[in-house]
Amino acid sequence: xxxxxxxxxxxxxxxxxxxxxxxxxxxxxxxxxxxxxxxxxxxxxxxxxxxxxxxxxxxxxxxxxxxxxxxxxxxxxxxxxxxxxxxxxxxxxxxxxxxxxxxxxxxxxxxxxxxxxxxxxxxxxxxxxxxxxxxxxxxxxxxxxxxxxxxxxxxxxxxxxxxxxxxxxxxxxxxxxxxxxxxxxxxxxxxxxxxxxxxxxxxxxxxxxxxxxxxxxxxxxxxxxxxxxxxxxxxxxxxxxxxxxxxxxxxxxxxxxxxxxxxxxxxxxxxxxxxxxxxxxxxxxxxxxxxxxxxxxxxxxxxxx
Numbered sequence: 001x002x003x004x005x006x007x008x009x010x011x012x013x014x015x016x017x018x019x020x021x022x023x024x025x026x027x028x029x030x031x032x033x034x035x036x037x038x039x040x041x042x043x044x045x046x047x048x049x050x051x052x053x054x055x056x057x058x059x060x061x062x063x064x065x066x067x068x069x070x071x072x073x074x075x076x077x078x079x080x081x082x083x084x085x086x087x088x089x090x091x092x093x094x095x096x097x098x099x100x101x102x103x104x105x106x107x108x109x110x111x112x113x114x115x116x117x118x119x120x121x122x123x124x125x126x127x128x129x130x131x132x133x134x135x136x137x138x139x140x141x142x143x144x145x146x147x148x149x150x151x152x153x154x155x156x157x158x159x160x161x162x163x164x165x166x167x168x169x170x171x172x173x174x175x176x177x178x179x180x181x182x183x184x185x186x187x188x189x190x191x192x193x194x195x196x197x198x199x200x201x202x203x204x205x206x207x208x209x210x211x212x213x214x215x216x217x218x219x220x221x222x223x224x225x226x227x228x229x230x231x232x233x234x235x236x237x238x239x240x241x242x243x244x245x246x247x248x249x250x251x252x253x254x255x256x257x258x259x260x261x262x263x264x265x266x267x268x269x270x271x272x273x274x275x276x277x278x279x280x281x282x283x284x285x286x287x288x289x290x291x292x293x294x295x296x297x298x299x300x301x302x303x304x305x
Contacts, residue, residue, distance in 0.1 A: 044285070047278035054272045068279035077255050085259040088174050089238035095178035096234045097227065100185025105215060107186070108193045121183035133247030136176045137163065163249050166256035173248055173257050177241050185230050192226040193219060232295040239288050260284040
């Protein structure tokens with residue numbers, strides 16, 4: 001025992017140095033998050049309970065409590081916007097998950113075509129939303145490619161107003177959002193399917209199982225934990241979707257495709273009522289926060305299991 005240090009003391013000293021080193025490496029990330037995530041959220045909550053307009057944006061904000069929330073709830077269109085948001089999220093999540101799983105099952109086996117399609121999926125997923133939205137706005141226009149093909153084939157008598165009819169505009173934009181999220185879900189699902197032991201499928205074939213039975217009794221149960229995580233992530237993606245709505249319909253026709261994030265943008269940066277827009281954003285943030293808690297618990301459950 002050199003210098004009177006016992007093995008227990010040396011171990012504690014080592015653990016202390018290790019902890020300090022870990023904190024040193026974590027510190028930059030903590031500072032970054034505090035500056036670019038925590039502080040803006042705090043400011044957002046402050047603005048949501050204040051009267052903030054262009055005239056007093058750079059000065060003291062008058063505290064108004066829940067007045068902005070009451071004003072939002074008092075607007076006749078706000079209830080419709082909430083319904084739009086929930087429908088939008090439901091469509092994106094349903095199509096995104098089912099489509100992603102179907103594509104993953106089809107591309108589970110490695111091959112030249114699988115590699116080509118996977119590369120195409122990554123391209124679609126990585127394409128900037130503004131570019132993607134602009135392309136789909138052209139495709140779905142009254143004189144766009146889709147209407148032109150349908151008219152030439154004689155399937156319709158007149159152009160379908162995909163983006164201008166308040167009954168189908170929300171569905172059209174949600175379908176485009178789902179189209180973009182399918183590649184990500186497919187890649188994650190495919191990784192989960194590939195990890196299933198090949199012996200499980202071989203045993204099923206020996207027992208005379210059909211392809212559908214393999215999917216139902218082997219693939220789907222195996223990817224259930226992944227499905228929960230992707231479900232939460234896809235719902236969060238649907239809640240925060242803004243860019244496609246901005247590019248394709250700008251919330252129209254009327255408020256048919258206006259969701260909570262887009263309404264907050266309009267209130268804050270077009271009407272310049274920053275307090276009201278912040279209150280709308282806080283409502284959306286609280287919804288996403290609930291999903292974030294579910295996501296963290298699901299991940300923790302996966303790690304324990």
